[in-house]
Amino acid sequence: MAGVVVLASLLIGYVQGKKRKNEDDEEYELADGEDDENGGGEGKLILFQGGENLTLEDVLNATGQVMEKTSYGTVYKAKLADGGTIVLRLLRDGSCKDRNSCLPVIKQLGRVRHENLIPLRAFYQGKRGEKLLIYDYLPNRNLFDLLHETRVGKPVLNWAKRHKIALGIARGLAHLHTSLETPITHGNVRSKNVLVDDFFVARLTEFGLDKLMIPNVADEIVALSKAEGCKAPELQRMKKCNSRTDVYAFGILLLEILLGKKPGKARSGSYLDLPSLVKEAVLEETTMEVFDVEVLKGIRSPMEDGLVQALKLAMGCCAPVASVRPTMDEVVKQLEENRPRNRSALYSPTETRSEIGTPF
Template structure:
C-alpha cells in the first residue's frame, strides 16, 4: 500500500515538472496581444525575408527584451526587465498566460521590413504608437487600422504603400496627434471624415507629402484647429487654396509641387511661409509670397495696357539700342552674381552694330522708341527667341519688352531632336558610369545644364563631379542646398542634404525636360528674382489640358512628322519618370541609358554638323 502511494506521488511530481518544462518552451495559452504579435504581425511585416529585429520575437527570449515593442499592463504599469530572474515579468511562462499584458508601442523604423501592413493592427486595444517608417512595406493601408481605438501616433512614411487612403483612418481622430504618410505611392482623393463636423482636436501633424493624391484641396482639413504642421507637397492636388487655411495656427506649411492655381489666401505680410511653400504649382498661382495677381495691383490704364501687350505672344521687340542701354546699366551695378555674368556674356554675343527696329502690338501704338530707351528694366525670362524684360516707363506704367536675337549666325547648327537626343544620351552614359563604373560609386550631386560641356560633334561631357570629396563638408552641403534654386533638386533633398544616385536621377530628369522643352528650370530673371519655372508641373498641366505636344521646343520639332515615332514622347515620359517624387519609383541611370538607346531618332543624318566628315560621324553617339 505504501509502495503504491509512493508511485502515485512520484508520477504526480514527474508530470508536474514535465508540464512546467513544456510551458517554458511552448505556451499552452497565450494572451491575445502576444499571440497576435507573434502569429500575425511578425509574418506580415517581415514578408519572405526574416528581419533581424523581429528575430527576437520568440519564446526563447523574455518578452521584456523583444526589440521594437513596448508593453503595458491593464492598470497602466509598464513591463520592465528586472535583475531578479525569478520575477514573473522576466519569464515567458507567466507572461504568455497573462491576459492583462497589452502592446503599447510598435517602433520599427529602418528595420528592413519588406512585407505588408497587417489588418490585425486594429485589434490592439491599448496600442498608442506605430512607427514603421523608412522600410519597404507594400500593399494598401488596411481598413481595420482605423479600429485601433487608442492610436495617437502613426508614421508610415518612406515605404511603398499604394492604393487609396481608407476613410476609417479618421476613426482615430479623437486620439490622433500625428499622422505621417510621406513618400509612399498613395493615390486618389483624400476621404472626408464620416462625421461632417469632425475637428480632430488633438491632431497637430499631418503629412501626406510625396504621394500621388489628387483632387481639390481637402477643405475639411481647415476644421482641424489644433494643426501645427501640414504637408501636402509633391502630389497632384489642383484647384484653389481655401481661405480657411489662414485660420489655422500653422507653424509649418508645404503645398509645393502640385497643380494649385488661383489666388492664395492672405497669410499677412509677416507670414512665416516663404515662396518655397508654394513653388512648383500652376503658373497661375499668385498672391503673396508669390507674384502679384493680375488685376490686383493699382496701375494706371496705360500700365495695365502695357502689361497686356507684353504678355501677348511677341510683345515689344527691341534690338541694338536696348542692348546698349542694358550694358550701360550693367556697368553701374556694383555686385553681380555668377548668373548675372553669364547673362551679360550672352547679351554681349549679340551683334549690337546692326540696325534694330521697334515693333509695337495693338494697344501700344502711342509708345515711342525714346520712352522705351529711357525705361528702367529687369530680366523676367530667357527663351530661345531672346530675353524678356519688365520695363517701367517714366509715367509709372509697366510694359514687357522682348529682345529677339538671331539664332542663325553663320556656321551655327540648329539643335534639332536628333542632336538633342545625342546630347541627352551622352549625359546619361556619363552619369551611369559614375554610379556603376567605379569600385566606389560617385554621386554627382549637382547635375544641371551649366555642368555639361558639348563639343562640335554634340558629344556631351559631365563636369564638377567628385569635387565635394576635396571640400569642407559644410561648403559641399551648401552647394547641394543651393541647387534647389536652380530647379534641379529632388524633393527629398529639401529635408536632407545628403545626395544619392536617385537624387542624381531626378536632376537628370529635369535636365532632359530642359532639353525637350527649351526652358530653363528654377528662378527666372536677374538674380533669380523672377517667376519660378517648375518643368514637371508644366508637363502635368499640359497632359491634363491635352496639350502635350505644345510643351516641346519648336526647334526640336523641326523636320519631325511624328513625335511618337521619333522618340520625343517616350523621352518626355522617361524624363517624368526620373522626376517621380518617390525615389523608389525612379529608374536607375543604366535603365535610362537603355531606354534612350532603344528609342533613337529615325533621322540619324541630322547628327552630322557642318564641320563633321562622314568618317568622323561613324563614332556611335
C-alpha cells in the same frame, strides 16, 4: 603533388596581383614636387593619365584668365609656356577638407576615364594649402548656352542632336554610378556643367567635387540646385546625395532639353517648375505644345521618333518618390531603344565619338 601545384598557382596569382596594384599606384602618382610638409618647397603636384608631361614649373608659370566662378571656386583658362592650354580649377579658400581627407577622393577622380566625362589630368596643392584641379581645355560651349543663347549663328538643335546630347550625359552618369570600383555621385547635374563639342558629344564636368568640400560649403550646392529647380525633393543635405538624386537632376535636365525652357527661379522672381508644366499640359491635352519648336522640326511622328517616350522618361526620373525613379543604366537603355529616325550621320561609327581632349 596536386596540392603543391594549387598552392604555387595561388602564390603566383597573389604576387602578380600585388605587382599590378603597385604599377597602378605608380601610374597615377607619376611625379611630385617638393612637399610643403617637408619644409619649404613650392607644393606638390600629382599627375594622372594624360597629364604625364606636365611639370610643377608649367603649372606655377601658367598665365590664367578667369572663365567662370562657381560654388566650388574659380575656373581659369591657363596658357602654358609651350603654347598649350589647360583649365585650372582653384578650389575656394577654406572650403576644402584637410589634405588627408582630400587625397583619396582626388586619386579616385583621377582614375575616371569615359568619353562623356571631362578627365582630371593633375592635382596641385600649394605650400599655403591652395588646391588646383587641372583639366584639358576644350573650346566648347556649355549646354545651357546652346539651349538658351539668342545670338545669330547659334546651331539649330533639332531632336536628333538633342537626343545625342541627352544620351551622352546619361552614359556619363551611368558610368559614375555603376562602372567604377567605388561609385561616384555627380552631385551637381545641370546644363551649365555639360560641355558640347562640334559633333554634339556631351561631356560632364564637376562630378564628385562635393566630396572635397566641408559640409556647409557642399550644402551651398544643394541650395543652388533648389534655386535652379534641379534638387530632388528629399535632398536637404549634400551628404545625402546619391544616385537617385542624380537621376532626378537628370530628369530636370532632360526636360530642359526637350522644352527649351530654363528651370527654377528667373530674374523676374517667378519660378518655373518643369514637371508641373508638363503635368498641366497632359491634363489639358496640349502635350505637343510644351516642346521647343526646334525639337519638332522635321518630326513626322513624335511617337515613332522617341520624343513622347523621352518626355515620359524625364517625368519618371522626376518622380517625387526616389525608389520609383529608374537607374541611369535603365535611362541609357530607354534612350538607346528610342532613337530618332532622322539622325543623319550623328550616330555613324566615325562620328559617334570624338577624342577626349589632347594629353599634354
